Amino acid sequence: MDRLQAMSMLIKVVEAGSFSAASKILNVPLPTLSRKISELENQLGVRLLHRTTRKLSLTDSGYDYIEACKRILEQVEEAESKAKGEYLEPRGDLVITAPVMFGRLYVLPIIIEFLSLYSNINVQLLLSDKNINLFEDDVDMAIRIGRLPDSTMIATQVGNMRIVTCASQPFLSDHPKIESPYDLTQLSCISLDTAMTTPYWSYHLPDSGLTAHIDILPRLTVDDSDSAVKAAINGVGITQQLHYQVKDAIDKGDLQIILNKFEPNKIPVHLLHKTRKYLPQKMKSFLEFTSPKLKSRIYDLSL
Template identity: 80%
Template sequence: MDRLQAMSMFVKVVEVGSFSAASKDLNVPLPTLSRKIAEFENQLGVRLLHRTTRKLSLTDSGSDYIDACKRILEQVEEAEGRAKGEYLEPKGDLVITAPIMFGRLHVLPIIIEFLSLYPNINVQLLLSDRNMDLFEDDVDMAIRIGQLPDSTMIGTQVGSMRVVTCASQLFLSGQPELQSPYDLTQRSCILLNTAKTIPYWRYYLPSSGLTVHIDVLPRLTVNDSDSAVKAAVKGVGITQQLHYQVQDLIDKGDLKVILHEFEPDKVPVHLLHKTRKYLPQKMKVFLEFILPTLKKSISDLSVSN
């Protein structure tokens, strides 16, 4: 049996959480994959995986062995990369993903400047508000806004983002001034409803030091931030957004931040990639380039209105 192939199959099954998903990713028939893993376990003389109809989990031996497999596969990948020359000089293709609006405003300009300095590197920028899987979608690096789940991937925080509540002056001029977040229950609101949003708005109460959840009654519900922001500009109601999504409109006076003294904790922004070491030069130089630039861009957002 090809031991490296078996290790790769074992790691893939664990990463995606099922034999069927790993079968699709590896383009290997499910019975073949199951047989290969069973043969691998027989060769090692230990059980690596607990299999039930509903759940797949690592045994104690499997938990110890998975880390060793990953290290070995990384070393093999490094050796192959050296043979190709990509660990000696920055060259090759990079696949980067980021949220649509944030990527367009804050990541694309950095990539354009980066490409002007490294003519032998090509970048594919995938803008999506869906959190793409770095393994399944073959992505080198992701920019993520929000708390990261526990994983084996490497996250580097580059800043944090304010969560602001805002409305147009047209809307606010016809309403009594809001004194607290609880007043929102009596006002027209624009709710964002996506797979990553929560059905309430969070606020911090300075008087008690508590964070509260306000169940707003939406006059309008949409599934993308751009539509919510446009509706707010037209005076439909109040919306809560990440600061970068409304900064330009606030600067131009089309929207006004309200309840700023009750803003909840800032949301972290991370760069996420798959491996801690044995990075090819193209990844090393990109990390070194984007880290300080993106940190400054996010920091500038934090100090603006």
């Protein structure tokens, strides 16, 4: 039995929460996966997993063993990277993920500049508005906008992003003056329907210090910011977006920010990577190159 393979399979089963989910992720037949874990348990002489029809969980022995597995596999990966020279000089492949529009506008130009300086590094940029799992998809680093859940990953904050509400001037001219977030309940709105959005818009109430959640009635619902911005420019209604998503339209005069004094708290932007005692030079170089440039670009948004 390939002990390292079995360890990797065990970790994936626990991370995925079930054998069937892990089977799909690993592209390994379910009976094969189950047999490998059983063989590992037999070889160790202990049960690692509690298996029921509804739930899968680690035994006490399983908790200790899986932590040891993670350390061992990390050491093996580091040893292989060292053998390839990735710890001695910046070289190898990097997989980076970022939100679609932010990645296209801000991350891609930095990567192009980075590649011109590091000829031995290749980059794969995955643009997605879903939070790609760094472990399951073998991603080295992610740019995340929003508050991060507790995790073992390392986060480097590179700035904070405004959340703004805006509409076209013709739309605003055709409707009563908007003085409060509660006025939005009577107006046409354009909402986003993604895994990262909520059904309401949040606003800070400066007089009370409280946060108001406004249940809007959208005239139009879309699943990407580009479409929402275009619809707002064409007078369909009001939209709430991250500042970078509408900055170009605002600079051109196509959209106007409203309800400035009610803006919710800014949300953080991070560079995120998996926990590691030592970073390969390719990741260290990318992190050191990208962090100050993203900080500068995000700071410029607030001016």
